[in-house]
Each structure stands twice: as structure tokens, then as C-alpha cells.
Amino acid sequence: MAETVLETHGLTMRFGGVTASDNVNFKLKARELRCLIGPNGAGKSTFFKCVTGLLTPSEGHVYMRGQDVTGWQPHQIASLGVGIKTQTPNVMDALSVHENIWLAARRFNDRAEASARADDIIDRLALGPIARTDLGQLAHGERQRVELGLVAVADPWLVLLDEPAAGMSADDVARMTQIIHDMTRTAAVVIVEHDMQFIRSVAETVTVFHQGAVLMEDHVDKVMSDATVRAVYLGKKA
């Protein structure tokens, strides 16, 4: 039986009187790929931020490989071997593609090994022609791809991606899909996403969020055909 790599128990996050994440119980097995979907304000990103340490939950616990990481700082969680990509491209704009990826690789490797790994990931993501270009000069899709490179170069066992396909061209999305599939050979992957076409192309199991809580969790085809989910997305009663 596959090991549980990520688990939340009763995860709740309140902002004043607003409960953004409400008693969420979540479980993810090793090398599983899970998409988190839901309309705007459903609590997906709040859940994501609680898991990555960007927010400290008001109640409940987060476990990674059985270890309670509730309230840990983002760098402590990342140091466990967790790769994180935030909603908007979060990169070092004034540094080159190579320098960005080298910095990610250096965290877990010595200088020479970091350079070799950076070169390798640049090849794998076809970033060679822009390797010496500053991130600030790149198009959105290229920046997203570089950020995925930052995640992949550290060989994580758990990858958390917030809207990786947002604002990307069809070609870039296809390339992104392939990269994510490659990642699942060694890592469990959680993707927060809106793009249903992209979700169909990558996911098997989907967790639907609604009003901060988990509404449904099932195979992507069942979720897509579910009347309640459709109503939540379209804002109509089931």
C-alpha cells in the first residue's frame, strides 16, 4: 500500500469572521496526482497556503510523511523535499534563467552538482536558448516553465502547484502536461487549477472545494458529470 505523503485533519482557516477553509480532511498517496478545483473563493488557495506554510491554520493539522508540520515556515516545509509553485510566477526577475534554476539546485547540492543539475533541467525543459536571459524579459509562459524548473530541479517527493497553466498558450500547456506527468514518476503532485481542459488531460482523481469545504472527491469523469458540481461551477441550484 502506498505511503500517505500529505494529510490534513480538520484544517480550518478564518480571517476575522470569514471561514476560508472549513474543516478540510485531505489525504494524498505517494506518486498520486490530485487536482483541486472549485469556483473563485472556494478556499483552494487558502488550503494551498496553509499546506505550504504561507498561512498558519486557525485549527487543524497538516502532516507530511506522518510528521506534523502545522505552523512550520515555508522554508522548513520546502526543506523536507516539497516543491512549491505559487499562483503568479514567483521568480527572481533580475537574474537569468540559469541563475534562477542554479539557486534552486544549490539548496540541496554543492556548487558543482548544482550547476550540473541546472544544465540538465534547462535541457529537459528546452530552456537552452533563453538560459542566459533575465526572467524579467521573458513571456508569461516561459516564466511559468522556468518556475516549474525551479520545482523540478530539487527532485521533490511532493509537488504543490497553484494554477500552473494560467495564462499559457496551447503549446505551453501541452509541454507543461508532459512535465507534470514526468514528475509523477517520483513525486506526488497536487494541482490547484481552473482550466477544466487541462484538468482532464492530467488528472484522475479530483477534489472539489466549495465554500471552504470539500464538496466531493472522485474520478475526474464522475466529478465533471455530477449535477451538484456543475451547479456550483455555474452558480445554479442542482
Place this chain on the structure above:
Amino acid sequence: MRGTGGRDVLITLVVAALLIWIMPTMIATYTLTVLVIYGMLGLSLGLIWGFGGILCFGQAAFFGLGAYTYAIAAINIGESTVPMILAVLVPALFAAILGAIMFYGRLMDVYLGVITLVVTLILFKFVNTTAGPQYVIGKARIGGYNGIPGFQTLNVPGDPGAYIWGDPFYYVCAVALVIVFLLVTWLLRSSFGRIAVGIRENEVRMALLGYDVAARKTVLFTIGAAIAGLSGALFANWSEIVTPSLFSLSQSAEIIIWCIVGGLGTRLGPILGAAGLAYLKFMLGQQSMIDNTLITGLILVLFVLFLPRGLVPAVATLWGRIVVGTRRRTQPRTMRRTRHG
């Protein structure tokens, strides 16, 4: 990379040796000495602000702490070697504690500036109120607004009677600046330096890569304070008196202006900015027609409007354009077409 580093060290040493040798023929060594000391102080802020993104409004606090530590220790010990070491260690320790409180407390941007400024002003106020005889550390009276005069100045290590003053003191300060410059260069080329630049660019991303941003910023802040402390000790030796004005608001503001005018994100910019503006202030101080703070303010405004990146980056950009233009002119037409086609 290692070959390039060796070549850069050699170039730095040759250029520095030439400057150290030539400059006394143009400016008196007494004046040059303080320009060199200010250059080191500018570099201390240039390191943490330009490469670490830490806008410290209180670099004068570490400068003043270095100077006072030296003076107090020199009076008590009667020899300069240990006081020089303490003048580096005390500001560094103070910065480590202050930095840890600020960075682990997740203070950023303007709040960081406010805290460092307030700490400097507290030190200024405190030292000003220590005129009474009860404010004594060992044999040294802190002296309040009168400051501390008459302490042992720099001597050959182990020989308190062999003073280093005049031209030899200028050479000691100049060599110290070259050593600090090379150490800063080495630091910035190390993994620590590259990670510091990454933190300057995007703290959140660096934390998400697994770097302990607060710890690294604290270390960088401490290194900057140690350099400022060293420059403070050298300043105490140059002026032979330390006063609370070392902690003043104007002193803090001047260091920031030196960095802006010289060029942030460069090693040379803050040194040149400090030396250039301090020399200008010295020249203006010899006349009474115009208030020199007005001129300094005008220069800052002009730089912010027309050269916002500072002098050194502007010269580097201009130099780059000249080099590219020269290469294009010397390239055969066919090559140019191939390159652009």
C-alpha cells in the same frame, strides 16, 4: 570562473596600488584618509542594501558603536590592537541581535528602515546624556555631548609607543579598504552572496526553495555592521575624538545618499559616492556663501531625476555602448549581416 576571479583580484590590486600612490600628489593625505574611511562605510551599506535588499537607515549606529568601542577600550587597555578587534566585534554582535529580532519578526521594507533609524536616534540621545561622572566604563568617561578625547591611537601591534599616524595611517586605511573590498567581492561570488542576491530579488521564492531567509539576512546585516564598525574605529583614530554626532541623523542620511549617488548593486559605487561627496563637502566647507547641505541635497535630487541607478552603473552602461559600437564599426559588413540576419 576561478581564472576570472584571479584576474579580477590582480586588476583590483594594481588599480588600488596606483590610486594609493597617485592620490596623495593631488589631495593631502589627512583628507584622503577620511575619504577612504567614508568609502569603507559606504561599502558597508552598499553590501547590505545593494546586494541584500536591506535598507538600513541606521548604518551610522554601527559606525558610532565601532568608534566608541575603540575609544573606550583604548583608554582601558592602553594599546590599539585589542580595541580594533573589539570595534569590529561589538557592532557585529549588536547587529546580530537587532537583525535577528527584525528578520525573524518578519519586518520588511519601510518598517525595517524605521526601526534602524530609531535605534540610531536612541543611541544618539543616550550618548548625549552621559556627560555626568557616573557614566564610566572602566577608566573611560563616556563624556556626553563632549565626547571622548585623548585615547590611545593606532600603534604597531604590541608596541604602544610606536604610533601609526600621518602618511603611514593613510596607507593602513587604504590597505584596509582594499582588503575589505576583496573580501566583499569574494563573499558576493560565493554561494552565500548569490543566494543573498536571490533574496534581494524575491524573498518569498527563496523561502519556497528552502532557504532560511531570516538567518541569511541576519548574517549579511552583521557583516555590514562589522565593516561599519571597522570604519568607525579608523575614524576615531583619524579624528582622535569621538562625539555623539557619529550617531546623528545627518550621518545616517549621508551614507544613504553616498550609495544612491555612487550606484546601488555595485561594489565600487558606494565607495566612490562616499569619497566624492565627502570631498565635495570638504571643499564647500572652506567657503561660507552656500550651505553645503543644500548642495548635497541638490546633487541627490539631480541623481534621482537623471541618473536614478547612480554614477557607476551609468558609466558602465555608457562604456558598454561604446565597446559595442566600436566592435560593430570594426566588424566586416558581411559578419554584421550574418549576425542580424
